[in-house]
Amino acid sequence: MAVALTMAAMKVAALCHALRGERAQSAGLGAVLGIVLAGGTIYLAVRDLDLLAAAYAVWLLGWLLGPVFMGGGDETLRPEYFTLLGLPPRRLAVGLLAAAFVGLPPLVSLTALLGLVVAGARLGPVAALVAVPAMLLQLAVFVLLSKVAVGLVGLALRSRLGAISTGVLNGAILAGLGQIWVVFLALGQTGVPPLVRYLPSGWGLLAVRGSWWALGALAGLIALLLLAWAALLRLRVGASRASGRARRPFLARTADGAIVAKELRTSSRDLVRNYQFTFAFAYGVCFAASPLLVGWNGMLPYAGPVFIVMAGAMAANVYGTDGTALWLTLMTPAASDVRGRQLAWLATHAPVAVLLTVVCTAVTGGPWPLILALLPALLGGAAGLVPLISVYGLVPGTDPHKRANNPLRTSEDEGSLTGQAYLALALIVATALPAGFVAIRFGWAGVVVGIVTGALCWWGFGRLASARLRERGPELLSTMRTGRKAGGTVQSRFTELSKPRKAVAWWCFGFAAIPLIPQGILAAVFVSRDMLHHTWFLATYMPPGLRYPVALGFVVLGLAMYALGTWIVLPSRQPGTVE
Structure with a gap:
């Protein structure tokens, strides 16, 4: 317990010193977006519990894939920092797990999991009491599954075959998410597939709805994931770089x-x-x-x-x-x-x-x-x-x-x-x-x-x-x-901007791709192929004379947003500097 508390305190201190300047702005924007998504998740607890189960499946998918695509996730405290302390792998895993709960992503996810409490309140006082441990156990599953996924991918990337296999798998998953509407049409589902309720992301909701065995399942899954993560930490800390095989050299004359x-x-x-x-x-x-x-x-x-x-x-x-x-x-x-x-x-x-x-x-x-x-x-x-x-x-x-x-x-x-x-x-x-x-x-x-x-x-x-x-x-x-x-020579205008102008720049870079690519380029392609009334592409719903102009307008809007964001953050020449 002392090791866990110490590592959590170290994480808090590290974040307090790191979240400054542009990192603080980025973290703030991410927190606002996360709170908005968490609020939408809580709203689903009032509207439809099946949709809530689907939403938690999406949150779990975000925890699994987000760190992989973001370069390995949060490593404020790395296992290598503690190799000389001689901590057993399980104790080290528990300490790092405690530190993993410190930060904005766990806090935002915990806010989203308040939907379990809301759902429990709708079902009765007993269900509301069950929702509290279910919420905490569900968050632990999210964090540990993320850690194990990153550890497995990192282990796979140490070999060429593993790197190729991981690239194929992650590319296919991300492409599938980008075309998720195709999956829903192919399955012919107008609602949430029943399987979603029984995924690990839905076990907390199952417990709230009366299947109390799901609490034991969550606790057992946490124990298994903790053991798996400890084993991965042992492999990571004890890994040594393998020397590459001799290769025939490339010869060059220039x-x-x-x-x-x-x-x-x-x-x-x-x-x-x-x-x-x-x-x-x-x-x-x-x-x-x-x-x-x-x-x-x-x-x-x-x-x-x-x-x-x-x-x-x-x-x-x-x-x-x-x-x-x-x-x-x-x-x-x-x-x-x-x-x-x-x-x-x-x-x-x-x-x-x-x-x-x-x-x-x-x-x-x-x-x-x-x-x-x-x-x-x-x-x-x-x-x-x-x-x-x-x-x-x-x-x-x-x-x-x-x-x-x-x-x-x-x-x-x-x-x-x-x-x-x-x-x-x-x-x-x-x-x-x-x-x-x-x-x-x-x-x-x-x-x-x-x-x-x-x-x-x-x-x-x-x-x-x-x-x-x-x-x-x-x-x-x-x-x-x-x-x-x-x-000394060039300073970014971004650090000197007011908060509203910084917010404009972040929104431009973060959302310009939406009008540019799907609503603009892809919509024009669909119109050219006579694919009308196509999902959420606005141009496909327009009268014939407005389809291409609407698509072109979105392209111009996207490019204008990128141009505005670039203009805001372009470096400026300071007095007395030489380019």
Whole structure:
């Protein structure tokens, strides 16, 4: 008990010192959004208990997948910090579990679980009393399942096969969530499937509704998860890095060729890059193939473009992921590191994207002009934006040799890393908009536009990234070594903004993707395919003369939101500084 209380106090102290500046703003916005969702969950306890069970299943899914996609979850207190204390694994697990209950996510989830108390109050005083322990046990299940899931994924990522398998699984799950409407239509369910009530996320509600055995089931599950987590901690703390097998070297005659060879070798050996590639591939395939469950193959040709967009978003912090290895680049001024990385990225992603696109489009018989216009535009846009975003918005990363015990954690600032990925996703999609609209309107002329825009993005963005790297290379290296921006020359306007303007910037970056992608781009695609009255896509419900204008209006709105947010946080020249 003393160890648990001590670790919980350590977590409180660490959070009090860490939640400042931009992190505090991000945490505050997340807390507000979480409280809103928790309030909606409590409302379901008043309206429909079956819907409440479904809502808790979604909360559990968030606890399982959220830390995986956010880079390994909260590790304010890492197991490695306590290796010299000689604590038994179970005692260490109990202490870290106590610390895991400290923070905003558990507090928000506990607020959502108040729905059990509300449901119990509706059913009677005995049910209301049962709801209190059920609520606490349910929260413990959420936290422990999250810890065990992250531990299993981290363990799997220590081998190439595990990294690939985990990437495929996570990509498929996230794509399924993005196309969840397809699943509901395929199952023909107008209500909540009965199975949802008997998932671990619904056991607390079962106990409140009179099945008191569910309390014992929750307690037993917590004990099993605690034992599993203790075993995973033992494996993690005692893990040692395995030496890689000798490989035949890549031979290069020039400095640029050496960079390409280095990047190709890194792409094949770095487990994080293996995971990112397979995740993007699985996401693209599953996202496009999901509508086949309801007999519609119209999304299938877009598997390749979706793969490119997701792969570019995953690689947007490529320099940060490599850590302090940038000093090798700075010591080789004759080489064009950006061009080498661009060529290597295209060499590893373009063949897969082209093959996937051609095969899937051939299966459906088209639309060839639109797909062939999007493909080169997205490839060139992603190859240009990946290094550009990385050198301008670099998030300090963990050196690869230091993340062996948790390969998911490639950066200490996962919030900034997630925002960077969303920004990259939106910008890569934007590079294909001209070619897409020309292809929809004029057919094969869009292919020419796609090739031209792709080439221009590859060349122009790459040139900007190269110039930035030459001018600010030492500062970028200092940022990656210290985790802080090199002081003195440029300051972000964001830290100087008023709270309302900061809130506007956060809302712009957080929600601009909604009008841009689903309500704009995807809605235009559905209209072009005569898919009317389609789920929540507003343009498909409009009269014929307003369908394309409404979709275009949403695209403009999304781009305007990104532009406004970017304008608000753009760095400003301070008096007396030199660019």
